[in-house]
Amino acid sequence: MRLQDLSAHFNAALSGAYGEEEADAIFLMAIGHVLQYKRTDYILRKTEELDSKELFILQNILTELQSGKPLQYVLGETVFYGLPFKLGPSVLIPRPETEELVAWVLESTALEAVTGAALRLIDIGTGSGCIAISLKKNFPEAEVSALDVSEAAIDIAGSNALLNEVDIKFIQADIREFTTKQKFDVVVSNPPYITLKEKEQMQDHVLNHEPHLALFVSNEAPLVFYEAIADFAWTTLSGRGLLFFEINEHLGKETVELLEAKSFTDIILKKDMQGKDRMIRCRRAAVV
Incomplete structure (x- = not known):
């Protein structure tokens, strides 16, 4: 077959x-x-004949795709922020809007003035490790930690750190219970934020294959992880440290109000390339 x-x-x-x-x-x-x-x-080779082995592999890929399995899981890999990442069913497929979040953190070059020492960053709910690893790759002198409740996710993220030749400190813990005396200059997170009532609007290949633990929150407490992470950030951020979130596009106002109530300042709600409220950056006010 050609x-x-x-x-x-x-x-x-x-x-x-x-x-x-x-x-x-x-x-x-x-x-x-x-x-x-x-x-x-x-384009140059489309009239070439495939050999039997290549054709067999590609037809098997098509069969899996027809079952509804996302391509990234079929291939077991993806590219995020120009870097290769291994994937499995225990971690979400990284999205382009999360690349925008990473870019926003990197563009905040004033971060480097937060401390005279190396930047200290933590990614909460790291999944495949895409955020933490991308930040470390671009801030090689930074001390980067990554936390996830899932042991399987930590295993995959660790493999991706090795693949991309970066040193990340991985922590398996539930952020709602985790405490530390360590200080950070940046806390960043893309936590679960899709409410159960939004499930019916989602495509089957997401619902049937991506980990619900990393996707969904209850209708009654849609900001449960944002509250926990904000509390964690308030106690662990260095003076004038920054907190970044990816958010539910329908809960931008509510997330801003939550952060205001917790005394965060300089709150910026930012839209993604599709014009949806998608990211928040705020600052831990310096304690006088």
Whole structure:
């Protein structure tokens, strides 16, 4: 079978679950994984015949995709902020909006003036480790910690730290119970924030495959993790330290009010590239 014929086969098989552009993107990611081809390689070689082994692997990928399994889990890997990450069903697939959060932390260059020593950062609810590892890769002198309640997630994040050759301190704990005497200049988190009533609006491939522990909170207490992390940040942030959150687009106002009630200052609610309220940055006011 020629590569272009397999592309058409992928598109037809996935048309019920994905749009044409998304199906094309999935196919290119699949051949990138199996053949190490980029888009330009496909254009130049699309009339080439695939050998039987390559065809078998790609057809197996398609079969798994047709079952509803997300491509990143099928391949067992993804790219986040230009870095490779291994994935498994115990961690969320990193999203582009989380890359925007990482960029915001990195762009806050004034962080480097918070302390004369190396920056101290902690990522809470680290999952695959994508936030912590990306920050460490870009702030190589920083002391970076990463916390998650899931042992399986910590294992994957640790593997990703080794893959990306960075030194991260991993902590397995529930942030609602975790305490430390250590101080941090930056606390960042993308905690669970999807309410149970929002489940019906979600795509099946997310509901059926991604870990609910990392996704959902109750309708009655949708900000439970934000409150716990804000309390943690208040006691552990250095003077004028910064707290960053990824948030539920429908709860921006409520999250800002929570932080105001806890005396955080310089609160900025920021939209993502789709125009949705997605991120918050605030500051722990210096204690006079």
